[in-house]
Amino acid sequence: MNIFKKFQADVIDILDEMVKDEFIPANLDYSRVAVEPPRDISHGDMATNAALVLSKQAKRNPREIGEELGKRLLANDNVDSIDVAGPGFVNFRLDKNYWAEHLKEILSLGVNYGDCKLGNKEKINVEYVSTNPTGPIHVGHTRGAVFGDSLCNLLEKADFDVTREYYTNDGGAQIDVLAKSAFIRYRQLLGEEELKIPEGLYPGEYLIPVAEGLKAEHGTKLKDMPEEEWLPIIRKFAVTQMMELIREDLKLLGIEHDVFTSEQKLSDDGLVDKAFARLTELDLVYQGTLPPPKSSNIDLATWEAKELTLLKASEFGDDSDRPLKKSNGEWAYITPDIAYHFDKFERGYKTLIDIVGTDHDGWVKRIKAGTRAVTGDKAQIYPIMVSIVNLLMDGEPYKMSKRAGTFVTMRDVVEEVGAGVVRFIMLTRRNDQVIDFDFKKVVEQSKDNPVFYVQYAHARCCSVLRNASEHFKDEELQNKNLLKANFKRLNSEDEVELIRLMSSYPRLIESAAESHEPHRVAFYLQELAAGLHSFWNKGKDNEDLRFIIDGDNELSLARMALVRSVATVLSSGLNILGVTALEEMR
RNA sequence: GCGCCCGUAGCUCAACUGGAUAGAGUACCUGACUACGAAUCAGGCGGUUGGAGGUUCGAAUCCUCCCGGGCGCACCA
Numbered sequence: 001m002n003i004f005k006k007f008q009a010d011v012i013d014i015l016d017e018m019v020k021d022e023f024i025p026a027n028l029d030y031s032r033v034a035v036e037p038p039r040d041i042s043h044g045d046m047a048t049n050a051a052l053v054l055s056k057q058a059k060r061n062p063r064e065i066g067e068e069l070g071k072r073l074l075a076n077d078n079v080d081s082i083d084v085a086g087p088g089f090v091n092f093r094l095d096k097n098y099w100a101e102h103l104k105e106i107l108s109l110g111v112n113y114g115d116c117k118l119g120n121k122e123k124i125n126v127e128y129v130s131t132n133p134t135g136p137i138h139v140g141h142t143r144g145a146v147f148g149d150s151l152c153n154l155l156e157k158a159d160f161d162v163t164r165e166y167y168t169n170d171g172g173a174q175i176d177v178l179a180k181s182a183f184i185r186y187r188q189l190l191g192e193e194e195l196k197i198p199e200g201l202y203p204g205e206y207l208i209p210v211a212e213g214l215k216a217e218h219g220t221k222l223k224d225m226p227e228e229e230w231l232p233i234i235r236k237f238a239v240t241q242m243m244e245l246i247r248e249d250l251k252l253l254g255i256e257h258d259v260f261t262s263e264q265k266l267s268d269d270g271l272v273d274k275a276f277a278r279l280t281e282l283d284l285v286y287q288g289t290l291p292p293p294k295s296s297n298i299d300l301a302t303w304e305a306k307e308l309t310l311l312k313a314s315e316f317g318d319d320s321d322r323p324l325k326k327s328n329g330e331w332a333y334i335t336p337d338i339a340y341h342f343d344k345f346e347r348g349y350k351t352l353i354d355i356v357g358t359d360h361d362g363w364v365k366r367i368k369a370g371t372r373a374v375t376g377d378k379a380q381i382y383p384i385m386v387s388i389v390n391l392l393m394d395g396e397p398y399k400m401s402k403r404a405g406t407f408v409t410m411r412d413v414v415e416e417v418g419a420g421v422v423r424f425i426m427l428t429r430r431n432d433q434v435i436d437f438d439f440k441k442v443v444e445q446s447k448d449n450p451v452f453y454v455q456y457a458h459a460r461c462c463s464v465l466r467n468a469s470e471h472f473k474d475e476e477l478q479n480k481n482l483l484k485a486n487f488k489r490l491n492s493e494d495e496v497e498l499i500r501l502m503s504s505y506p507r508l509i510e511s512a513a514e515s516h517e518p519h520r521v522a523f524y525l526q527e528l529a530a531g532l533h534s535f536w537n538k539g540k541d542n543e544d545l546r547f548i549i550d551g552d553n554e555l556s557l558a559r560m561a562l563v564r565s566v567a568t569v570l571s572s573g574l575n576i577l578g579v580t581a582l583e584e585m586r
Numbered sequence: 587g588c589g590c591c592c593g594u595a596g597c598u599c600a601a602c603u604g605g606a607u608a609g610a611g612u613a614c615c616u617g618a619c620u621a622c623g624a625a626u627c628a629g630g631c632g633g634u635u636g637g638a639g640g641u642u643c644g645a646a647u648c649c650u651c652c653c654g655g656g657c658g659c660a661c662c663a
Contacts, residue, residue, distance in 0.1 A: 032604095039606065049605065052643070062643070086606050087643055132663080172663055293660050308661060319589070319659080326661040333663050361590055361658040387591075388657075429599065432591060434656065436598080449625095450611075456625055467622055504602090511602055523600060526610075530627095537618085537627040546622060585625065 002116060002506040003102065004046065008035040011048050014072045023068055024058040037504055044083060044091030045099075045500060051088035062088030099499045100487035106502060106565040107479045114572055116510045119160030125344050126152050128355035129250065129257070130167040133242035134178045135204055137249040137410040140357075143435065144386045145410070146426045146578065148355040149255045150518040151384075153576040158513035163349070164257045167340060170239045171263035172333075177201060178242070179234040183222070185211035186234075190220055210241045252414045253423060254578050263336050266343060272331060275339035275374055276324060284312045284373050285324060308332075311373060318369035334363075338370035345371070345379045353516070358385045358432075384516060386431045392438040413439070420579040424451035427577050428522045450526055454570065455582045457529035460536060461567035462583040464547045468560055471548055482561040489558045492545065494535045498562065501531050502569050509576075518576065525573045532566050 012030055019026045033054070038047040051066035058065065066088040073092055074082050082092040106113045128148025131141050152162045181201040188195050189211045197203045214222060214237060222230045243260070250256065266272065279285050289305040309325035323332040344352055352371070356364065364383040371381045390397065391408065414422055416439070428450060429435055468477060475481060490499070505524070512520040539546040547559045571581040 034602095034605095036602065036605090039601085039608090043606075047606085052605075055643075089606065091606095169663075174663065290661090306661075323661055328661080330661085332661055337663095358591070358657050363658090363663090365589085365659095385591080385657090433599075434592075452625055453611090456623085460623070460626090463623060508602075515603070519600090520602080523610080530610085533626055534628090536622085537624090539622075540618080540627080548622060585623080 001105070002510060003503055004035045004037070004507045007046055008033065008048075010076060011035055011050055011069070011073070014069060015050060015054070017072065018065075018068060024054065024060060024065065028054055028057050030054075037500075038089075038091055041497075041500075043085060043089075044081075045094045047089050047091045049089060051084075051090060055088065066090050096491050096496055097488055099496050099503065100490045102499055102503045103487055103490075103561050103565050104483055106568055107483050107561060110479060110568060111572055111575070113568060114157060114505045114509045116158050116506055116513070118158040118510055118513055119155060121159060121161050122351065123163070123349050124155060124160045124351045124353065125163045125165055125347075125349040126155070126353045126355070127165045127167055127344075128152075129246075129255070130169070131246065132169045132172075132174055133239045133246065134174055134202060135242065136206055136245050139391060139408045139410050139413050139437075140389060142253070142410045142413065142422060143389050143426045144355045144357060145250065145253060145255055146423045147384075147386050147431055147518065149253070150423070150427055150521075150577050151353070151355070151516055153578065154509070154513045154518050154521065157509055157576060160513075163259055165259045165261060165344075166257040168239070168243060168260055168262045168264075170235075171267055171336060175235050175239060176231065178207075178238050179231055182207050182210045182214065182234050182238045183230060186214050187223060189215055190223055206245065207238075210238050213237065213241060249409070249411050252411060253419050261340065261343070263340070266340055267331075267336060271343055272336050272339040275342045276335065278342065278374055279311060279324070279338075282373070282376070284315070286310055286312070288321070290320065290323070311338075311370065313366065313369040313373065316369035316372040316377075318365050322366055322369070334366050334370060337363075337367055338374055341367060341371040341379070341381070342374045345375045350379055352379055352381045354381070354383045356383060356385055358387050361385065382516065384431060387434045389426075389435045389437045392436055392441075420455075421449055421451055423578050424449070424454075424522060427519055430517065430519055450522075451579060452585075453533075454525045454529045454574065455579075456585055457532045458567055458570045458574070458581045459583060459585045460532065461563045461570070464563050465560065465567070468548055468556070471553070471556065472560070476557070477560060477564075479564065482557065482564055485558040485561045486554050487558055487561065489555045490562055494538055494545065495559075495562060498528075498531045498535060498566065501528050502565055505569050505573070521573050521576050525570060525577075528566065528570060528573075532570075 012033060015024070015028070015030065015033070018024050019028075030050075033048065033050045035046055035048045038044055048069070050069060051062040051064075054060075055062035055065055063084060066084040070082040070084050070090045070092070073079055073090065078094050078098045080093045080095045082090060084090055109115070126148055128151075129137070129141060129145045131137055137145070149164070152164050155162050177200070181197065181203070184195060184197050184201060185207045189208070214234065217237070218233070222233065247256075276285070286309075287307055288310050289307055290310070292305070306327040308323040308327055310321045311324050313322040314320055322334060324335045324338075326332055341352060354364075354367070364385065368381055368383060371379055425437070426435065465477060490496070505528075508520060508524050512518060535545070543549075547563060548556045549559075567581075574581045
């Protein structure tokens with residue numbers, strides 16, 4: 001459990017008593033009363049801002065409230081000492097045994113330590129990756145993929161019922177381009193070697209296996225068909241192949257989606273019509289014209305106002321109304337997307353998370369407005385925009401383009417530097433920070449990469465436990481036996497420090513999940529790893545601080561409990577990031 | 587022109603969402619391997635949080651205006 005929450009509840013109980021004793025008035029707003037670790041550890045184990053938050057409402061000097069609160073807090077058995085500091089912070093220290101006892105919780109919960117009830121089993125849909133099925137996954141999509149996947153892990157740990165979803169854009173014109181490109185490869189395969197790939201089609205060699213597949217399934221007969229006959233066949237075939245490719249690519253990073261939703265199928269099943277009907281029913285659709293575009297990269301001379309079918313998007317926070325149908329009667333691009341989000345809502349998700357790149361900024365506003373409109377504002381949509389990754393090669397921009405066929409795939413990068421490194425780097429920043437990803441540096445400096453630092457700490461724990469098996473029987477080192485260790489022996493400042501750090505893990509998980517910020521886990525892990533490394537090195541100077549003390553099995557066993565706990569928390573955090581914890585370094 | 591995001595130590599990034607003396611890594615300087623794994627540790631150097639106002643007990647965080655950078659702004663997908 002989150003011990004900070006426990007003490008927050010204790011503080012609020014005390015505040016209630018103070019109300020009863022008429023020290024402060026009743027009906028104060030406690031919502032901002034927090035119990036947190038102080039920024040500076042020398043201030044104490046925990047701090048509450050209660051006096052500061054309440055002073056204005058209570059019309060009382062914050063220090064007075066603080067002094068009184070502190071006095072009453074001291075009566076708590078677990079509280080060792082208190083100190084009212086600065087403008088009215090109440091700092092308090094906990095009994096050392098309280099900390100040591102906390103290890104029991106880690107050991108008994110194991111990998112479930114840090115779980116919290118934030119989500120309360122709420123169904124939540126996270127859509128991520130969703131790249132067009134026109135080729136392998138580009139490295140530019142890696143960040144969104146990794147971010148989405150780790151966010152899902154985090155949300156699951158926070159008790160959300162998470163669905164990992166991939167939206168397959170298999171309905172648009174880009175699939176015609178894909179099919180036509182595959183058709184050229186097919187003809188080349190059938191002997192037209194000198195046939196060039198025309199400008200505007202995909203030249204990538206990944207379409208050669210598709211051509212081979214077409215030949216295996218259809219022989220040469222596609223070649224003599226008119227385009228309107230082969231196009232749908234090859235579209236379908238190529239999309240299936242591309243999705244397979246994409247799934248394999250994603251697996252390299254340990255990513256697997258639960259649900260793949262096809263745009264084509266959505267439309268075939270009439271769901272776009274349904275969403276449109278729904279919007280019409282809500283009286284949000286009308287015929288009209290839009291003002292000229294404001295973008296400077298559009299030639300206004302060629303632009304003309306036409307009557308379109310429009311959505312009253314501006315009533316839902318968009319800058320202007322948006323077309324649902326083009327002037328030729330076809331759906332505008334956003335309409336199937338609105339239908340898709342409506343479909344998710346109808347499937348029972350009230351919270352929809354979309355992980356997209358910042359280049360989808362314009363799209364986000366539209367889909368937000370569209371989703372609010374079609375669901376009658378009953379769905380919470382959280383678009384999370386992941387900033388771009390600048391690819392560099394030794395400091396120089398690394399240019400690539402799908403059309404030119406020179407792009408670097410995600411696979412290239414993962415095979416070069418490893419899934420763990422890629423994931424950790426991408427997650428050791430806030431999502432709205434731009435990342436410079438330099439291939440040369442990542443490979444060269446892989447030894448200095450923070451992921452190794454954390455891995456090393458985990459491997460050290462494992463190493464200690466391996467060595468311990470010479471002193472203890474295997475069953476003595478099992479968690480349920482370690483629970484019986486005498487935790488009171490863990491009373492050095494360094495040990496308490498480590499336990500303190502671990503005890504803040506549940507709190508971290510909760511806040512990271514709530515704010516959708518997996519990067520916090522990465523930073524936490526580095527901190528915990530540092531704690532472990534530091535304690536380890538103290539054992540060199542001071543033999544009393546070694547993990548295994550000859551002739552003192554009681555202390556050794558207690559320390560094994562400590563080490564096992566550290567390993568558990570490290571491994572739990574790495575799991576969220578999707579990085580496998582290593583038992584030894586090579 | 588408009589919208590969104592970013593600007594924090596030489597460099598790469600944090601800062602628990604308004605908390606106390608803004609922290610890590612890296613680089614640089616000093617020190618620790620007869621080792622429970624030195625891919626590690628201990629210490630030092632390094633800041634007007636882009637700038638100017640404002641809000642309040644309290645601002646890197648919120649508001650306004652500038653400066654600089656990124657991304658976007660079509661019936662394209």
